Amino acid sequence: MAWSLPLLLAGCVSQPVDDAQQRHRPAHDTDEAGLWQMLEREEYKLHTSTAVIRDEALQDYLESVLCRVAPAYCGDIRLYVLRGPHFDAAMAPNGMLLLFSGLLVRLENEAQVAAILGHEVGHYAKRHSLEQWRRLRVRLAAMETASTVMSAGADLAIAVGTAARGSATAGRVLRNAARAQMALHYSFVLATFVEQLAYSREQEREADEYGVSQMVAAGYNPGAAAAVWDHLVQVEVLTEPRPPRFLRSHPLPEDRKQRALSQAAKNRATVPQTGRDYRDRFLAHMAPFRDSWLRVARQGLDPDLQALLMARQRQIGAPEGLVSFHEASMYRVRNGKGDAARAMEALSRAVRSDGCPAEAFRDYGFALWDDMRTAEARRAFEDYLAAAPGAGDRAMVASYVAELQ
Amino acid sequence: MRRVAALLGGVLLAAPAGCTYSYRTIEPGTHDLGRYAITTPVAWSEWLARPTVWTVHGEGLEYVLHLNGVADGQKMFMELGRRETGHRFLASWRASEVVDAFLAGMSRRRMNAGRVVKLAPASFGPWQGFGFEVEFESPMGMPMRGTGRAAIIDDELHLFFYAGAREHYYEKHLPAFEAILASIAT
Known part of the structure; x- marks a missing residue:
């Protein structure tokens, strides 16, 4: 089930289905009802999962954006915010929408959230996951039959080949035939997935177009979608291994960005208003979570992606003290050539800037200590103890102060 | 669906098979761990990794992790069948940095x-080290x-960490873990 859920949540095409109606619920004797039942079991787990961020103000805010960008489905979709380092969101056919903190922490305004939500609702409205599931089910059943036949053939060939050891040539031929059959089998599996993914690209385009049109109707700046894909381009460049173009489940972000730009231009020509971004109110709602979400993202990302994340924070306008602190932590962990000096510089900047977490003073103390600037290190540790009187590591840091006196 | 999933999973996982999990029993008594020896009052199942x-009841409920000289x-981490993960340990680290990297x-x-609720100097057998306490949730969402x-001994990190479900299991084997810590001796 664990591997199959992403497939259910992703979006791919199969036989055509009607768009989702409001308050849609499948009849109990349909295959769709079976799919919903599976997903409802998964959704039930979310009700007790600690990965879900339960904050009333955040939830209300994001749901208000969802209802604004997709009023027709406002009552049908249940939105969950989950902790996760990556730039990710997913929509299930039963209306379960997952937004990851790694995505929210990289966005800079409400219009960009609306772009993501509009895209995901596009998958729901077009019932892409249902199509994908139906198609996958048929193909996997065919694959299972073929696999059974081929495995039986391979077993037989190996048995005959082994028995025919007296005739070396016959044995080799039969064993090679068995290997060829298995190679064919693996090719079939790969082909099934490749075709599945190719269909998915079409659906993603459809969802992109749906999302932008909904943004425009809701009065959001449609150019925000292009900005989202632009950032995704940068993320993908650093994501290794980068799958070959034909194996991608989503359209290339470069393509999506260009399409979003042209669609935005077209919409601007036909819609009198250019739309708004609502940057300030979005950042205000994200502010209480930014530090913890950056910690989650940093711990789950490779150094290059962390560096991109920090650059993105500056672009967004996150507090300099917070960004510099996380940047320093990144350098200290990476510990490459010149990173100690970079960490020192970042910490020095952090402790003099707004939004600096208390730990920045402690880490600055370590950096100064490493640099043999013991008096300054002691003062930094004292600043930390003053800034975080209830810190769990108080006794440890107090021992450093005593050692440095 | 389950058969299909099993088939597909089997096919996709067939290639990297060859990695097998290997457990052995650690009997109660004294065990030489190289630089030091410990004595455990209870039996554990051991899985060799870094x-x-x-564990006694399974890693989902309680476990002891031992870094034996990184x-x-x-x-700091190398799970079986996976590449090395986590931070590169630096002998110059202080306690706070070790704990941050460990978490x-x-x-x-x-x-x-994961959240550090206590970090303070403490002995590690005959060596000066530090102790820490954390609260966290398991990947399945269980409060733990x-x-x-831990101690840095001759530029190598030695660390014992015990974790258990906040309800019942943590308390159940904490005395055994404390006995292990108290027994560290050269």
Whole structure:
């Protein structure tokens, strides 16, 4: 089930289905009802999962954006915010929408959230996951039959080949035939997935177009979608291994960005208003979570992606003290050539800037200590103890102060 | 669907098979761990990885992790069948940095929302080290507690960490873990 859920949540095409109606619920004797039942079991787990961020103000805010960008489905979709380092969101056919903190922490305004939500609702409205599931089910059943036949053939060939050891040539031929059959089998599996993914690209385009049109109707700046894909381009460049173009489940972000730009231009020509971004109110709602979400993202990302994340924070306008602190932590962990000096510089900047977490003073103390600037290190540790009187590591840091006196 | 999933999973996982999990029993008594010996009052199932894992009821409920001399520059974690993960240990680290790096490594597989509730100087057998306590959630969302003891000895990190479900299991084997810590001797 664990591997199959992403497939259910992703979006791919199969036989055509009607768009989702409001308050849609499948009849109990349909295959769709079976799919919903599976997903409802998964959704039930979310009700007790600690990965879900339960904050009333955040939830209300994001749901208000969802209802604004997709009023027709406002009552049908249940939105969950989950902790996760990556730039990710997913929509299930039963209306379960997952937004990851790694995505929210990289966005800079409400219009960009609306772009993501509009895209995901596009998958729901077009019932892409249902199509994908139906198609996958048929193909996997065919694959299972073929696999059974081929495995039986391979077993037989190996048995005959082994028995025919007296005739070396016959044995080799039969064993090679068995290997060829298995190679064919693996090719079939790969082909099934490749075709599945190719269909998915079409659906993603459809969802992109749906999302932008909904943004425009809701009065959001449609150019925000292009900005989202632009950032995704940068993320993908650093994501290794980068799958070959034909194996991608989503359209290339470069393509999506260009399409979003042209669609935005077209919409601007036909819609009198250019739309708004609502940057300030979005950042205000994200502010209480930014530090913890950056910690989650940093711990789950490779150094290059962390560096991109920090650059993105500056672009967004996150507090300099917070960004510099996380940047320093990144350098200290990476510990490459010149990173100690970079960490020192970042910490020095952090402790003099707004939004600096208390730990920045402690880490600055370590950096100064490493640099043999013991008096300054002691003062930094004292600043930390003053800034975080209830810190769990108080006794440890107090021992450093005593050692440095 | 389950048969289909099993088939597909089997096909996709067939190639990297060859990695097998290997457990052995650690009997009650004294065990030589190289630089020091410990005495455990209870039996554990041991899984050799980095860190070494000991458990009684299963890793989902309680476990002891042991980093037995991570060298300067070596990564702190290496799960069986996976590449090395986590931070590269630096012998120059202080206690806070060791714990931060340890929790960051743990967050990849075993720990959500880890929070240090206590960190203070403590002995590690005959060596000066530090102790720490953390609260976190398991990847399945179960509230957990953990306590650790560590020291940097000749530029190598030695660390014991015990964690268990906050309800019942943490308390159940904490005395055994404390007995192990108290028994560290050269």
